[in-house]
Amino acid sequence: MKSEYQPKVIGFLCNWCSYAGADMAGTSRMRYPQNIRIIRVPCSGRVDPLFVVKCFQRGADGVLVSGCHPGDCHYTEGNYHTRRRFALLREFLDYLGIAKERMRVEWVSASEGQKFADLLSDFTAELAGLGPRSKILDG
């Protein structure tokens, strides 16, 4: 049994770029920390900011929202909405008692398996550094 703290990470990945990018990391046998659980969505624009809040409520230590690069959205402009919505949510996280760093919005394309793996390693390490979240909300 490992005593080391393992942050729990939930990722919302768009089907066309980031989910495929995560697949690419897999097919290329890249390694990254096991902490993430991926939820597939058609577009990062589908992700309701409340989903992210819900994740934190349910005990997640970090949440990743990832979509196509701006300009490359499969649905033309979904990720522009994502970018705006989560810029706003980010400002609210502190108010909710959650460190801003615990949420990341990233752009990963279908060919960026390496970027996805690197991102996960970095994010997990950062969350580990932050330590367990003090759960002031229901958990």
Next chain:
Amino acid sequence: MARIGVFLCHCGSNIAGAVNIPEVAEAARRLPQVVHVEDNKFTCSDPGQAAIQQAITEHQLNRVVIGACSPRMHEATFRRTVTGAGLNPYLLEIANLREHCSWVHPDQVEEATAKAIDLVRKAVARVAWQEPLTPKHVGITRRALVIGGGIAGIQASLDIADAGYEVILVEREPSIGGHMAQLDKTFPTLDCSACILTPKMTMVGQHANIKLMSYSEVEDVSGYIGNFRVKIKNKSRYIDMSKCTSCSECVKVCPVELNSEFDENLGKRKATYIPFPQAIPNKYTIDKRGYPPCRVACPAGVNAQGYIALISQGKFKEALEVLRRTMPFAGVCGRVCTHPCEQDCERGQVDQPIAIRTLKRFMADYELKTGREKAAPVEMTKEEKVAIAGSGPAGLACAYDLVRQGYPVTVFESAPEVGGLLRYGIPEYRLPKEVLNNEINYIQELGVEIKTNTPVKNLTEIFDEGYKAIFLGTGAGVSQKMGIPGENIPGVLHSLDFLRQVNFGVKVSLGSKVAVIGGGNAAVDAARIAQRLGAKEINVVYRRSRAEMPAIPSEIEEMEREGIKIQFLAAPVKVLSKDNRVIGIQCIRMELGEPDASGRRRPVPIKGSEFTIDVDNVIMAVGQGVDKATLPEDLDYTNWGTLCVDPVTLQTNIDGVFAGGDVVSDPADVIAAITAGKEAAISMDRYLRGIDMEEGRPETVKRVEEVSKAGVISKARQSMPTLGVGKRKGFDEVELGFDEKTAVEEAKRCLNCAICSECRECEKVCEPEAIDHEMQDEISEEDVGAIVVATGAGPLDHTQFSIYGGGVHPDVVSTLQIERMMNAAGPTGGEVVRPSNGAHPKEVVFISCVGSRDERTGTGYCNKVCCMVMAKQAIMLKEHAPDTHSYIIYVDARGPGGKIFEDFLTRAEKEGTTYMRGQIDSVAKQDGRLLISGQDFLSNETFNIPADLVVLATGLMPNEDAARLFQTLHISYDAKNFLLQAHPKLRPVETAMDGIFIAGCAVAPTDVPESVTQGGAAAEYVLKLFSQESIEAEPMTSIVDIARCTGCLLCQQVCPFQAVEAETLRDGRTVASINESLCKGCGICVAACRPGAIKLRGFSDQQILAEVMAL
């Protein structure tokens, strides 16, 4: 109650190797609603699928979870599986245990197993909320779009068209053919490339089912598989394709020559061109890149590039015609213009700007010297008479433009002679009367009536005489006073009066010492005239410094050469007199303070710095103003005493009365006055025709974006010959102008920024009248059911590899340049030569993997074609000249493509090519040749090979702007802009976007046979699609719960597909309604919906939250 079955796949050891499947199965059994769990070695195999179907029946499963590979891999497979057992295909969820788990955590069995359990639990939670969905069936437009007319696109087009379906082939260049058309021979058969390609090109051109849109680009794509709508921009060729007979007469007269892209910059082409003789379509194209900077900088929009191009060809008369399309004053402006065009001249970035003004003057001088035929009068096609008051540059320019449109124009001039300020304000040594008269005569010959000694006093009278519009260009003819003591003493002259008297031949007597006050052209002119009238000691007093002096710099320079002094930073305080005679002028020193409204630094007097200059006369040249007394009544004036006009239309407060030039702007320069006259002419024409005067004004002009200066050899601007200072006694012209030879030399320095110079010589020789310089780009919309993207790739520019001498030594060339040289129709007529001296190269060194297999300089991967290209060229070099010896310096040498490919490499070696595995350290110049130094990896020795020619085999990369097209199409591409396949092995010509297929070098570097194969394969997928009756569309669309909808319609704003419509219910409430056939299922509206009224089928809030709750 859901009855869920969970099926876990081992995927051999792919999953089972890292995940403890029995443990996962055990955990799954304990999950709510799960009634059956089993695992399988290979779930995707037939037995695996059969097991699922059997379990569905046996255990009455109504939901299925499969823990296997990525849903992107086998979701479609398993949907068919469950459908086979009578279950709705959407009641299936896949837990990605391979790509997202076992493969990325291979040596952490404990963690991977825990993660797999989480993923299965998440899938179970989600599938419980899944509803059965029914795919929609939509029709198919059986018409294909192929983008890219290289060999891959050609093959795809022909295959689809031959199968009986219509194809639109879009190619952005003027001809199809792509890079294959540039090749001389193709490996390994050494077929002549053109011989095997051009028959296919011709078939494309003639095929009844192919609509070829060359010189066109795809601007926008909307819709989905079977139902795309494409917006295509057909770039203007400025030549009507239906009329062009390809006679090439236009090429003979075109004065603009530039490097031929098709010949890889080794040959030349004209601005009007076909890329190569066998081009399809075989029609000419005029290459225009916008307006040249000189034309943009000129307030009057004079097309300097046009006349300079013709001067460079010795067509001096024709050049003057180009100028006269805009304005009649070659001789005047060629002498006195402030030439803003030269400031913006791109040549100035290389060395010095073109002497545009002097070239303009040259045309007029040449006409005066050789004689001019009387201009033919313009036919008066308009009835409305126009009156113009004032015959200065503004009035005459206005008259010139209107008379050429067929208006009867009368110019009223108050003075006894025509020309306004041009005649009485500019001294003859700068603008000889002969030159001015010639240009005024020309305007009169066109039909402009000029009445001298006839001031316009009353506008009503003019209208009563039948004139329908009036232009006031009466100038600013009153000298302003300084308001200093002694200004009214005889002997103090005002520059305008002084210049007027001198120009009209009135004798003016000056003393020997003269002071001129002011720093503008009028001051400089007055000083230089005073000297010519006999004054010995002349001081120009100017209150600012040299940098602020507004007079033309060359004029100031000439003035100083003539011995006239300038007192900078000094201002007069009072004129000293004795017996009512000027004896001196008292001045004060100034210093520069803060900038004033004009942006120039304001001069401030320095206390106690007064000084005196002894003079006999003072000439004031401190400004001019408008004389209201000479103007008709009822006009509005500005605070500055100038006429008040609309800034765009130049109409005064009186309807039909326009004004421009100095009377509006206060003293400006000649070109500004001409511009005002021209603008007023536009307004007056529109006014008389009853059209909106403001629409489209001021005109926005597209300046040419980038001007290539590569390979331009520095050459100084021709200097202006002037009359020796000692000879400047009378009023002989000081600047002498260019002779013919100098003019041609100077004109040849022009960079032809806009490519086509719009000289319009081609129009004169085109018998079928196919040329239309006003042609506009056309946008068309086409409906298609499938798209093939074959946009290709091109070699990296070899000149960027300076490490191998590229761009440094002219004898370092690219493989494509060798192809062009070897081609009998190429720039060297089939001879491979050294570009530096045209000599035959005996030793040739090929360097492979330049910008490929090298992330630092290009791509990280193998370019695939270079080994074969180099072998082919080495063999061909030997065939062309048996004494040629080639070296191929390689990293690896392979002939991928089967036995005959590998044999080909062996043949090259057998025929005498030296293959050396190694690395290049340097390519240096030595004794007129090149010395290639490096390491031989096999012998471990260094080598130094002297060579005549170095050939770089550079990597292939898609065009830089390809990404923009791919974004429009919503298809994925990698960091190097190569397209991504739906699956690199099993779906090589498909993309993640249904209905869009890919082929050729746009995907990865390919040789000709591979491109043909892929083009054919893409066509096959298109035909497969077209053979279906209808297509199933994803049923995962959004739906509105009208009970919860508040009608805010935020969803309508965020929907990228215009799928949301407002609907009014019977109770009067407005709610959102989603058009299912337009909805693509992105879910942006769902996240935007505040009352939570929108549900995305298949990705509902309940489903996603169930996943969150399960984790």
